[in-house]
Amino acid sequence: xxxxxxxxxxxxxxxxxxxxxxxxxxxxxxxxxxxxxxxxxxxxxxxxxxxxxxxxxxxxxxxxxxxxxxxxxxxxxxxxxxxxxxxxxxxxxxxxxxxxxxxxxxxxxxxxxxxxxxxxxxxxxxxxxxxxxxxxxxxxxxxxxxxxxxxxxxxxxxxxxxxxxxxxxxxxxxxxxxxxxxxxxxxxxxxxxxxxxxxxxxxxxxxxxxxxxxxxxxxxxxxxxxxxxxxxxxxxxxxxxxxxxxxxxxxxxxxxxxxxxxxxxxxxxxxxxxxxxxxxxxxxxxxxxxxxxxxxxxxxxxxxxxxxxxxxxxxxxxxxxxxxxxxxxxxxxxxxxxxxxxxxxxxxxxxxxxxxxxxxxxxxxxxxxxxxxxxxxxxxxxxxxxxxxxxxxxxxxxxxxxxxxxxxxxxxxxxxxxxxxxxxxxxxxxxxxxxxxxxxxxxxxxxxxxxxxxxxxxxxxxxxxxxxxxxxxx
Numbered sequence: 001x002x003x004x005x006x007x008x009x010x011x012x013x014x015x016x017x018x019x020x021x022x023x024x025x026x027x028x029x030x031x032x033x034x035x036x037x038x039x040x041x042x043x044x045x046x047x048x049x050x051x052x053x054x055x056x057x058x059x060x061x062x063x064x065x066x067x068x069x070x071x072x073x074x075x076x077x078x079x080x081x082x083x084x085x086x087x088x089x090x091x092x093x094x095x096x097x098x099x100x101x102x103x104x105x106x107x108x109x110x111x112x113x114x115x116x117x118x119x120x121x122x123x124x125x126x127x128x129x130x131x132x133x134x135x136x137x138x139x140x141x142x143x144x145x146x147x148x149x150x151x152x153x154x155x156x157x158x159x160x161x162x163x164x165x166x167x168x169x170x171x172x173x174x175x176x177x178x179x180x181x182x183x184x185x186x187x188x189x190x191x192x193x194x195x196x197x198x199x200x201x202x203x204x205x206x207x208x209x210x211x212x213x214x215x216x217x218x219x220x221x222x223x224x225x226x227x228x229x230x231x232x233x234x235x236x237x238x239x240x241x242x243x244x245x246x247x248x249x250x251x252x253x254x255x256x257x258x259x260x261x262x263x264x265x266x267x268x269x270x271x272x273x274x275x276x277x278x279x280x281x282x283x284x285x286x287x288x289x290x291x292x293x294x295x296x297x298x299x300x301x302x303x304x305x306x307x308x309x310x311x312x313x314x315x316x317x318x319x320x321x322x323x324x325x326x327x328x329x330x331x332x333x334x335x336x337x338x339x340x341x342x343x344x345x346x347x348x349x350x351x352x353x354x355x356x357x358x359x360x361x362x363x364x365x366x367x368x369x370x371x372x373x374x375x376x377x378x379x380x381x382x383x384x385x386x387x388x389x390x391x392x393x394x395x396x397x398x399x400x401x402x403x404x405x406x407x408x409x410x411x412x413x414x415x416x417x418x419x420x421x422x423x424x425x426x427x428x429x430x431x432x433x434x435x436x437x438x439x440x441x442x443x444x445x446x447x448x449x450x451x452x453x454x455x456x457x458x459x460x461x462x463x464x465x466x467x468x469x470x471x472x473x474x
Contacts, residue, residue, distance in 0.1 A: 076126075121393065126358075152181060291323075350391055
């Protein structure tokens with residue numbers, strides 16, 4: 001989580017002399033303790049097992065998942081990257097020198113802001129978006145016992161998301177801070193540039209270096225999940241061999257692996273030998289790879305995202321899908337026999353934070369329900385776009401009613417996407433499908449235009465019943 005800046009929007013803004021909480025557009029929504037949702041395919045869903053914080057929080061968190069049933073109870077489990085975002089407006093972003101940035105962060109941490117400026121971050125974004133699509137989600141990672149940990153557990157429980165903790169090696173001799181919930185400071189300057197920093201940025205070892213092996217409860221949770229999701233930020237928290245062993249555990253259990261290297265991919269590619277090996281392990285053994293076009297280029301040295309995806313697919317041993325996120329242009333999926341392209345939806349962008357996580361949730365839905373590639377990309381683009389119309393991530397990620405609204409409008413950004421250039425510049429697969437407003441007879445037998453009205457008519461019935469149930473529960 002190295003310091004970085006995003007989305008510069010220069011403009012006149014008053015500067016306060018000291019950091020102040022960033023005002024929201026409205027009061028935080030109250031947490032609704034809803035009954036766990038039901039799966040789309042029918043049948044009762046297991047109760048959420050998010051651990052309530054109490055005096056015996058560690059003992060409760062270390063209990064094994066409930067017995068019963070040989071099937072996989074969770075649709076999606078996320079590995080690590082459970083953090084609380086603390087959003088602050090500041091007169092200027094932290095200085096570049098490492099020591100000065102660390103001192104800056106420690107000054108911020110000395111006086112925590114009001115809870116209304118906290119938000120669940122990291123993989124919580126993915127879990128929230130997936131749960132709102134009707135998937136049963138669990139999060140696997142470390143949450144501390146302090147006020148931030150209680151907040152995170154309460155928020156996850158309110159969304160019906162299970163939590164399996166990693167605090168197994170309690171005999172480890174370590175400082176108290178090592179057991180605390182990871183905080184990410186989200187800093188916004190007067191020009192709306194964003195900076196991110198956490199204590200993981202200032203340590204040569206992972207944030208949770210006391211976790212030397214995959215705990216038994218985590219192995220059990222992976223066995224009981226249909227998908228294990230891991231991203232590059234997990235390397236900020238765990239040793240590379242812990243991440244590699246989680247992937248091996250998933251493969252042994254018949255659990256599909258999703259991996260998104262994220263911005264950390266490039267540094268891992270040139271990192272320690274253990275990091276390089278673990279990265280290669282994840283890239284080769286994952287069922288689904290998710291990358292931005294820039295990240296795909298950095299790992300393959302291929303500028304054309306379709307070519308880069310084909311190269312990653314060729315390098316993989318188990319890889320079935322390579323999904324390239326292209327921001328405002330849309331997205332592409334490369335499989336062994338097909339290339340599928342879907343332009344983005346036309347929206348007014350408010351905030352792009354959490355869009356990639358929301359997008360991934362819909363890819364998981366499509367994977368689990370065996371949707372055609374174009375249908376999966378269309379849904380993913382709609383979920384990502386729904387998040388972009390809101391303010392911030394966490395509990396503000398896509399709600400299903402907004403996703404359905406975008407699908408019904410079917411207003412895609414077709415004219416702004418040069419798919420023909422990408423397709424012409426790549427080694428064509430036997431079939432290339434492109435989402436279009438209308439059916440078009442192409443000049444090539446390989447190019448298939450899929451009308452969005454057909455895709456939407458297939459998708460809507462899968463979600464409208466879920467949306468009605470959520471409204472009734474709320």
